[in-house]
Amino acid sequence: MMAGKHSLEEIKAAEKKPLWQRLGWLALIWVGSVGALFIVASLMRMFMNAAGLSTH
Incomplete structure (x- = not known):
């Protein structure tokens, strides 16, 4: 089987999962x-402040 391709059985099995479970995964990935993104932005801000750059 090629990478990235799913069989029809796998797709049908995923569709049988409850809606709350599928939305839960979506919310978990979003969070x-x-x-x-928050961690990366905070680290960038910290390094910029340490280098003498400021936002004000």
């Missing part, structure tokens, strides 16, 4: 990505 994780927003959290990672």
Whole structure:
């Protein structure tokens, strides 16, 4: 099987999962990505402040 291709059985099995479970994964991935973005932005701001750059 080629990478990235899913069989019809796998797709049908995923569609049988409850809606709350699928939305839960979506929310979890969203929260994780927003959290990672916050961490990266905070680190960048910290390094910029340490280098003598400021936002005001």
